[in-house]
Amino acid sequence: MLNAFRTPSHNPSFFQVRAGMAPTRDLLDFCVPVNPYFPPPELLDEIRDALPDLVKYYPDYAETHQAHLAEWTGMPSANIVAANGSTELITLLCRNAAAPFVTPIPTFGRWTDLPRENGLSVSFLERRREAGFTLNVAEIIDQVIMTGARTLVVCNPDNPTGTVLSAPEIETLVRSLPDLDLIVVDESFIDFSDVESAAALALRSRNLVVVKSLGKALGWHGVRLGYAVANERLAAELRAQVPFWNINGLAAFVLRRVLAHAPAFRASLGRVKRDRHNMIGRLMRIDGLRVFPSAANFVFCELPDGVSGQWVRDALLQDHGLFVRECGNKLGSSDRYLRLAVHPPKAVDALCEGLREVLERASPA
Numbered sequence: 226m227l228n229a230f231r232t233p234s235h236n237p238s239f240f241q242v243r244a245g246m247a248p249t250r251d252l253l254d255f256c257v258p259v260n261p262y263f264p265p266p267e268l269l270d271e272i273r274d275a276l277p278d279l280v281k282y283y284p285d286y287a288e289t290h291q292a293h294l295a296e297w298t299g300m301p302s303a304n305i306v307a308a309n310g311s312t313e314l315i316t317l318l319c320r321n322a323a324a325p326f327v328t329p330i331p332t333f334g335r336w337t338d339l340p341r342e343n344g345l346s347v348s349f350l351e352r353r354r355e356a357g358f359t360l361n362v363a364e365i366i367d368q369v370i371m372t373g374a375r376t377l378v379v380c381n382p383d384n385p386t387g388t389v390l391s392a393p394e395i396e397t398l399v400r401s402l403p404d405l406d407l408i409v410v411d412e413s414f415i416d417f418s419d420v421e422s423a424a425a426l427a428l429r430s431r432n433l434v435v436v437k438s439l440g441k442a443l444g445w446h447g448v449r450l451g452y453a454v455a456n457e458r459l460a461a462e463l464r465a466q467v468p469f470w471n472i473n474g475l476a477a478f479v480l481r482r483v484l485a486h487a488p489a490f491r492a493s494l495g496r497v498k499r500d501r502h503n504m505i506g507r508l509m510r511i512d513g514l515r516v517f518p519s520a521a522n523f524v525f526c527e528l529p530d531g532v533s534g535q536w537v538r539d540a541l542l543q544d545h546g547l548f549v550r551e552c553g554n555k556l557g558s559s560d561r562y563l564r565l566a567v568h569p570p571k572a573v574d575a576l577c578e579g580l581r582e583v584l585e586r587a588s589p590a
Contacts, residue, residue, distance in 0.1 A: 253548065254548045255547060258521065259446055261567075261569060262496045263443055263444040264443065268479075279477075284477040287472075289477070291303075293481055297484055298424060300424055304454055304455060304456065305452055305460065306452060306463040306467065307451075307471070309471045309473070310438065311411070311436050313467065313471065314451060319343055320339075323375035325345075326377075327374040327376065328340075328349065328350070329360055329379065329383070330556045331385055331556060331557035337349070337555075345376075351557050358517060358525070366401050375406040377407070378408075378410075379395075379398070379411070380411040382520045384413070386519075387517065387521040395410060395426065396423070407432055408434070410427075413451075416494055417442070417497055428455075430456065433455065436451070437451060437454070439452070442494070445479065503570055504567055504568065507577050508526060508565070513528070523550075523564050523565060524567065527562055528563065528584075534552070534553055534562060534563055535551055537551070537580075537584070538563070545575070550564040
């Protein structure tokens with residue numbers, strides 16, 4: 226089972242890991258950062274009732290998805306691109322990006338892998354541990370100017386560090402780089418923060434595209450839903466590149482029905498924020514573990530000197546049934562770092578107990 230972790234940038238799937246577990250062992254997933262309080266049971270019941278039609282008939286067309294996303298986001302339909310997960314948009318944007326390409330690291334692996342796979346000249350701006358992995362706008366602008374970049378990508382909040390730039394900082398960044406061919410702000414985890422989206426800024430910007438995954442916040446990675454917001458020209462160019470019927474029937478139904486559950490969705494985000502505060506406080510009491518502030522639904526942690534993150538990951542999985550994200554295969558990170566998805570207090574009890582036990586018997590790698 227542990228051979229499954231030999232992947233270049235990502236982890237094996239939850240299903241692959243669970244299939245390798247002993248049948249009697251439950252798997253508690255701290256790897257995949259997903260909203261544990263959404264969807265509500267009522268929405269699952271609606272899907273169950275509609276499932277025969279959802280798998281029998283073609284889904285709606287793109288204009289319908291845009292209209293539903295416009296209701297959900299408050300953005301004009303003409304400025305929205307509906308996608309089969311944010312990764313579909315990331316693939317298109319990297320395929321057509323102008324080089325040099327700049328992005329801070331560590332960050333989401335698709336933003337580091339795809340530019341190089343497409344033969345782009347890439348410059349990485351490394352986040353520094355001594356600065357708590359935060360960056361300021363001036364550092365990013367200096368990197369763009371120094372490298373002669375044509376494309377800039379910033380994840381906000383960043384994955385895996387959880388660091389975030391404020392809305393005024395993002396606006397300063399965009400207005401300071403008007404000549405770039407493309408600026409992308411990936412806001413896949415912004416719902417869990419207190420930061421305002423840059424989507425409204427994208428409507429009036431020449432070169433800004435805001436990318437958003439819905440799977441994290443809705444609690445449904447498997448549904449594969451995402452979207453982009455941009456000015457009408459950029460949005461139309463992106464829509465022209467996505468396949469017809471790129472949104473499957475189940476995802477289309479979720480888009481159609483989720484607005485009716487908006488109060489439950491907002492309440493779920495508040496619960497995740499409270500859980501994050503609790504989880505950070507609990508983790509900070511574990512000897513030798515350094516915990517960094519986070520604006521997302523995960524926490525970035527540094528292991529003690531000489532302790533291998535791969536060893537900790539494997540021990541937690543095999544001995545405690547705890548699945549965590551070890552970040553050694555992320556550019557700009559190392560195996561001293563874990564990304565831990567936020568969970569309710571009872572699950573955090575199990576995590577802290579497992580981490581204490583494993584770290585107490587850890588020996589330097």
